Amino acid sequence: MAQILDGKAHADRMLAEVKRGVEARVASGKRPPCLAVVLVGDDPASQVYVRGKVKACQETGITSVEHRLSADASQEEVNGLIDRLNADAGVDGILVQLPLPKGLDSKEALHRIAPPKDVDGFHPLNQGLLLEGLPGLRPCTPSAVMNMLKAYGLELKGQRAVVLGRSEIVGKPMALMLLEEHATVTIAHSRTKDLPAVCREADLLVAAVGRPGLVEGSWIKPGAVVVDVGINRVEDLELATRIFAKEPKKLETLKAKGGVLCGDVRFGEAMEVARAVTPVPGGVGPLTIAGLMMNTLQASV
Numbered sequence: 001m002a003q004i005l006d007g008k009a010h011a012d013r014m015l016a017e018v019k020r021g022v023e024a025r026v027a028s029g030k031r032p033p034c035l036a037v038v039l040v041g042d043d044p045a046s047q048v049y050v051r052g053k054v055k056a057c058q059e060t061g062i063t064s065v066e067h068r069l070s071a072d073a074s075q076e077e078v079n080g081l082i083d084r085l086n087a088d089a090g091v092d093g094i095l096v097q098l099p100l101p102k103g104l105d106s107k108e109a110l111h112r113i114a115p116p117k118d119v120d121g122f123h124p125l126n127q128g129l130l131l132e133g134l135p136g137l138r139p140c141t142p143s144a145v146m147n148m149l150k151a152y153g154l155e156l157k158g159q160r161a162v163v164l165g166r167s168e169i170v171g172k173p174m175a176l177m178l179l180e181e182h183a184t185v186t187i188a189h190s191r192t193k194d195l196p197a198v199c200r201e202a203d204l205l206v207a208a209v210g211r212p213g214l215v216e217g218s219w220i221k222p223g224a225v226v227v228d229v230g231i232n233r234v235e236d237l238e239l240a241t242r243i244f245a246k247e248p249k250k251l252e253t254l255k256a257k258g259g260v261l262c263g264d265v266r267f268g269e270a271m272e273v274a275r276a277v278t279p280v281p282g283g284v285g286p287l288t289i290a291g292l293m294m295n296t297l298q299a300s301v
């Protein structure tokens, strides 16, 4: 049986480290770091994510200020708010919760955030610094995954890593960070030929696809480390029966509640083949918020 990489426990350690950093900053006579969260519209999932981020701020001593705009806000209003937050010396970090409502341009909004306040690490300048291997604010999910892999003492140098997914938010920055640690990195995506064979080459497999249970046990090299970034809600019983063949509890939850959360990897199957696996939930999700808190502290320095 594989080891479970406990993202929640590691996130708690990261949050404790941030709290100590905030306390040290305050002890030196400075105000606590301040994160401005911009929420446009009333998407229920976004509201849940924002609540989680605000809670983490409270736990670490970071001040959070929520700025809500209605779903019919114009691009000018969103841009205007970002401009004001950029100019506000009392704000260290700005987070625009995605997705923005239809009709608004996320990239335009994200590119407008002043790079030193870009705690999501999505601004092209910060992405460029990452590409060059220079210090900057880095995307929270991959940087927190790297933080956890290092804490678990997992060897990356010389390892074959396959990153499944090539988004700007997860896949691409994850691949760059693994490369920086001297892994030999392959990025796979929807056009990759013979995906199972590519995945089977991986000593470290990172799945960031958004397809429930895509990665089967037979795709995993025996002894590999598997990081599952995907967060998917499954409601379809037929799909669930297939992907949860080795996870009867998930199937029971779906039947009882009408839906269940899972990753891109068939966790039960992975547990039989891999050396270590992150669960969903309780794996990469909590790490991402901890990464955001780390970035907010970094932005305040």
Ligand code: NDP
Pocket: 141, 164, 165, 166, 167, 168, 169, 170, 171, 188, 189, 190, 191, 195, 208, 209, 210, 211, 214, 229, 230, 231, 232, 284, 285, 286, 288, 289
């Ligand atoms: P995107 O939709 O932006 O990217 C998905 C990537 O997966 C694309 O590169 C796409 O390829 C690839 N892909 C899609 N289908 C397949 C397939 N059948 N086979 C191979 N590759 C495929 O997603 P994100 O990167 O934003 O997020 C990925 C997942 O991670 C989602 O489930 C999301 O909810 C989750 N997530 C979790 C976070 C956390 O905190 N745990 C944080 C951020 C995201 P192509 O480019 O060719 O279209």
